[in-house]
Amino acid sequence: MNKRMWLVLAPIGIALNIVGGMLNSTLKLPLFLDTIGTMLVAVTCGPWIGALTGGLSNLIASLSSPADMWFAIVNILVGLIVGYVAVWRGYRDWITPLIAGVLAAIAASIVGPWIAVYIYGGLTGSVLDVAVAGLMKSGQEVFSAVFISRILPNLGDKILSAYLVFFVIKALPKSFRGIADKTAAVAPPVKSAE
Amino acid sequence: MLVAPSRRAEQGRAQGAPGPASSTPAGPRVGLRLLAVCLGVLACVAAVTIPLGLGLLSLLVLVALFARVDLPVLLKRDLPVLPIIASMVLVHGWANPANTHWIGWFGVEGLVFGTVTSLRLVCFLTVANTFLLTTPAHEIVRWTRERNRDLGLMISMAFTVTPILSEQMAVTLQAQQARGMATGPGLGLKLRAYLQVLIPVVVKALTRAEQMSLLLLARGYERPTSAGAVAPSGVGAPLEAHGFGFAYRGADSWALSDIELEVTPGTMTAVAGGSGSGKSTLLACLAGDPPETPSGFVLGEVSAGGQPFGDSRPFVSLTLQNPGIHLFQTALEEVAFSFECRGMRHEKAQTAARVALDEAQIGALAERTLHTLSGGERQRVALAAALATAPAALLLDEPFEQLDAAGASDLLAQLRARAEAGMTLLLATRSREVADMCDTGVGLAGGTVTDVADAIRDVEIAPRIALVPGEAAVVLEGATFRYPEGGGVTGFSVEVRRRETVALLGRNGAGKSTALKLAVGLLAPLSGTIRLLGDDPSVLGPQEVSRRAAMLFQDPDDQIFNARVDEEIGWVLKVRGVPEAERAECVHAVMAELGLEDVAAVHPYELSRSSRQLVALASALVGEPSVLFLDEPTTALDGSSVALALAAVERRRAAGAAIVVVTHDPRVAEGWADRVVHVEAPPDAAV
Numbered sequence: 043m044n045k046r047m048w049l050v051l052a053p054i055g056i057a058l059n060i061v062g063g064m065l066n067s068t069l070k071l072p073l074f075l076d077t078i079g080t081m082l083v084a085v086t087c088g089p090w091i092g093a094l095t096g097g098l099s100n101l102i103a104s105l106s107s108p109a110d111m112w113f114a115i116v117n118i119l120v121g122l123i124v125g126y127v128a129v130w131r132g133y134r135d136w137i138t139p140l141i142a143g144v145l146a147a148i149a150a151s152i153v154g155p156w157i158a159v160y161i162y163g164g165l166t167g168s169v170l171d172v173a174v175a176g177l178m179k180s181g182q183e184v185f186s187a188v189f190i191s192r193i194l195p196n197l198g199d200k201i202l203s204a205y206l207v208f209f210v211i212k213a214l215p216k217s218f219r220g221i222a223d224k225t226a227a228v229a230p231p232v233k234s235a236e
Numbered sequence: 237m238l239v240a241p242s243r244r245a246e247q248g249r250a251q252g253a254p255g256p257a258s259s260t261p262a263g264p265r266v267g268l269r270l271l272a273v274c275l276g277v278l279a280c281v282a283a284v285t286i287p288l289g290l291g292l293l294s295l296l297v298l299v300a301l302f303a304r305v306d307l308p309v310l311l312k313r314d315l316p317v318l319p320i321i322a323s324m325v326l327v328h329g330w331a332n333p334a335n336t337h338w339i340g341w342f343g344v345e346g347l348v349f350g351t352v353t354s355l356r357l358v359c360f361l362t363v364a365n366t367f368l369l370t371t372p373a374h375e376i377v378r379w380t381r382e383r384n385r386d387l388g389l390m391i392s393m394a395f396t397v398t399p400i401l402s403e404q405m406a407v408t409l410q411a412q413q414a415r416g417m418a419t420g421p422g423l424g425l426k427l428r429a430y431l432q433v434l435i436p437v438v439v440k441a442l443t444r445a446e447q448m449s450l451l452l453l454a455r456g457y458e459r460p461t462s463a464g465a466v467a468p469s470g471v472g473a474p475l476e477a478h479g480f481g482f483a484y485r486g487a488d489s490w491a492l493s494d495i496e497l498e499v500t501p502g503t504m505t506a507v508a509g510g511s512g513s514g515k516s517t518l519l520a521c522l523a524g525d526p527p528e529t530p531s532g533f534v535l536g537e538v539s540a541g542g543q544p545f546g547d548s549r550p551f552v553s554l555t556l557q558n559p560g561i562h563l564f565q566t567a568l569e570e571v572a573f574s575f576e577c578r579g580m581r582h583e584k585a586q587t588a589a590r591v592a593l594d595e596a597q598i599g600a601l602a603e604r605t606l607h608t609l610s611g612g613e614r615q616r617v618a619l620a621a622a623l624a625t626a627p628a629a630l631l632l633d634e635p636f637e638q639l640d641a642a643g644a645s646d647l648l649a650q651l652r653a654r655a656e657a658g659m660t661l662l663l664a665t666r667s668r669e670v671a672d673m674c675d676t677g678v679g680l681a682g683g684t685v686t687d688v689a690d691a692i693r694d695v696e697i698a699p700r701i702a703l704v705p706g707e708a709a710v711v712l713e714g715a716t717f718r719y720p721e722g723g724g725v726t727g728f729s730v731e732v733r734r735r736e737t738v739a740l741l742g743r744n745g746a747g748k749s750t751a752l753k754l755a756v757g758l759l760a761p762l763s764g765t766i767r768l769l770g771d772d773p774s775v776l777g778p779q780e781v782s783r784r785a786a787m788l789f790q791d792p793d794d795q796i797f798n799a800r801v802d803e804e805i806g807w808v809l810k811v812r813g814v815p816e817a818e819r820a821e822c823v824h825a826v827m828a829e830l831g832l833e834d835v836a837a838v839h840p841y842e843l844s845r846s847s848r849q850l851v852a853l854a855s856a857l858v859g860e861p862s863v864l865f866l867d868e869p870t871t872a873l874d875g876s877s878v879a880l881a882l883a884a885v886e887r888r889r890a891a892g893a894a895i896v897v898v899t900h901d902p903r904v905a906e907g908w909a910d911r912v913v914h915v916e917a918p919p920d921a922a923v
Contacts, residue, residue, distance in 0.1 A: 045386075049393075049452065058401065061437060065405055231487060
């Protein structure tokens with residue numbers, strides 16, 4: 043991929059993260075779906091451009107909500123993991139999104155709590171705080187409480203996001219699929235005899 | 237029915253598109269020093285109690301920035317999260333497993349931990365908000381660009397495309413609702429709706445990315461700026477293509493084949509052809525998209541000034557067919573970027589851009605947000621940006637399409653002057669009139685060179701059938717709707733009967749499309765009465781409305797999301813639960829009517845835009861609605877397709893349907909409609 047293309051795809055991915063999250067709210071889905079752009083760029087352009095998209099998304103979001111800044115690390119990891127899975131397997135079979143979603147969810151559930159605990163003391167002002175507080179009250183350490191409360195929502199959100207990206211890739215014309223389509227033509231079409 | 241709240245997708249700005257603000261920092265206000273002292277004390281406490289010196293850092297930054305902070309604004313930003321942060325103290329006090337000493341419900345250890353954590357958070361937020369208040373976003377972008385050009389450019393472009401894609405999402409949501417998309421209540425339906433909106437948005441976003449990448453090339457980004465590499469302004473370079481061919485990666489055929497072309501400096505040359513003939517691809521290749529591009533495969537050679545691809549060839553600039561594709565938010569930034577690509581520093585580039593905009597007589601647009609300008613205004617900004625790079629040759633893709641008569645005349649005079657000064661000009665067009673205005677021209681059909689006469693077919697519209705109108709199908713009485721940002725319709729009335737075609741005419745922003753959206757219940761009127769076949773559409777629900785009426789949006793790409801043409805056309809029937817065999821029969825019939833049988837299994841986005849418009853029309857016709865709303869149905873169509881589309885609609889009218897068409901096309905308004913109704917812009921409409 044030439045440099046001009048990834049220079050514009052990262053901003054497009056950032057915008058799609060925001061639009062994906064907005065659409066999620068508009069349709070009142072009980073998810074986040076705010077890493078759609080990161081995953082889409084990662085599976086079409088590769089892990090590092092995906093990571094760049096993820097990191098920049100949070101940095102830009104932090105201009106209006108500074109607390110989001112720290113979670114850039116999670117978004118970077120999501121881009122890297124999904125991108126490397128796409129490099130490894132393409133992104134055209136039904137199993138790959140599951141692998142990518144599970145790995146991304148595990149990474150987010152491990153790194154997210156470190157950030158949540160160190161920066162926010164484990165509570166981030168979301169509805170998950172109720173579960174965190176309940177688990178802490180039952181004797182769990184802060185980190186364990188945050189990890190346990192986040193793993194299920196993360197698995198649901200990341201696996202669904204990965205499958206939504208899979209359906210989007212399936213619906214894209216071949217020229218847009220990038221590395222997601224390992225069967226894409228690597229040779230020009232044969233010229234018909236005039 | 238879900239109703240997208242605004243054509244400008246207000247949510248986009250509210251939720252996450254913090255565009256570079258232009259507010260200037262204010263000084264501290266007298267009387268608020270006490271609060272300042274409190275914050276300072278807070279930071280001191282934090283400095284003492286918090287590990288890793290974060291608090292000390294907070295104090296230092298606060299002191300450094302204090303003189304410039306508008307404290308009430310800072311407090312306003314902090315306030316919404318302060319109750320949450322304060323509640324953390326209590327939650328930790330209640331739940332912390334380390335609690336051993338209790339005061340009522342709360343453990344002392346947890347309260348201390350919660351207090352320390354909350355203080356740390358308050359400090360962090362105060363520092364971050366202080367920084368953001370004293371440093372507008374555009375300053376941050378500028379600072380970044382000065383240190384890392386690529387990173388700054390990406391952030392700028394993210395600010396540019398976010399509101400555009402947000403708006404696109406709102407439009408696509410409306411388009412799919414108009415086709416009967418269900419949005420709930422189950423998770424499965426919601427996820428399906430999510431995809432049905434997301435896929436067209438992603439395709440448009442990726443198409444936009446390709447075009448933006450081309451614009452970076454056309455601006456000369458990454459190109460050496462030494463004098464030797466760039467021809468002086470006004471000195472042209474010949475453009476040549478010999479045995480040239482290009483195939484997009486993954487495509488089954490060559491987009492361009494055996495192209496032989498010579499364009500001499502000092503002339504205006506036309507490349508004329510229909511939609512999908514390869515004009516835009518040829519222009520992109522001539523602009524210098526290098527042969528190793530992953531987008532496709534190249535045969536033969538193109539050159540500028542005798543040099544093939546590479547940095548040493550004279551600079552060739554380009555304006556795109558869609559002036560809505562741009563890199564930056566404002567006209568000033570867009571033009572200044574061209575100068576920056578030529579090695580100018582930011583401030584000088586801004587000054588030069590103002591001069592260039594004044595010369596192009598659009599100085600008043602300098603600070604305006606580009607995506608809120610009219611197509612014609614954006615076209616003029618795009619031209620100013622293209623000319624600012626002092627190109628040896630300029631390639632223009634449909635430069636007159638968005639302009640009114642006066643604007644087209646001005647542009648023609650400008651281009652003539654450039655050609656007389658020696659610049660090489662190549663215009664892609666599907667208009668015979670534009671081709672005739674040029675000094676010379678070649679035709680392009682199916683990716684190969686041919687005569688202009690063979691490449692552009694004249695429109696032949698079949699004579700209208702005289703019919704007696706039936707009962708009223710659509711009634712709008714005193715309908716009023718206002719968008720939050722201005723515009724809409726005020727007291728608009730129209731009645732359309734069965735077997736009647738009514739054309740709505742009016743300037744950009746007059747509210748024509750708004751009237752259509754009111755008629756199908758996508759927008760709810762503030763006042764007035766609306767009836768669709770006797771009922772209020774806003775209470776019918778999307779499924780019932782889509783049975784009665786179909787709406788063709790202006791851009792076919794706002795709604796297409798299936799991977800096959802026949803699936804896309806049949807989707808409306810699938811939503812209604814029509815059995816597969818019956819559905820296939822209906823789809824086959826409408827495809828035959830519009831000449832789409834051969835592309836039934838093709839991906840819609842691999843077709844030309846004209847063909848995609850026919851696919852969108854077919855998906856509107858396949859349900860045999862009683863009312864057809866058509867928003868600019870002919871703008872994307874080639875001559876032959878116009879006749880095909882209008883004939884198909886005319887057959888529905890003869891069968892008893894009412895037709896409402898919004899158009900700028902005089903062929904449609906005067907030659908095809910029974911009546912023309914003028915829509916007047918409300919006083920605050922952005923035109």
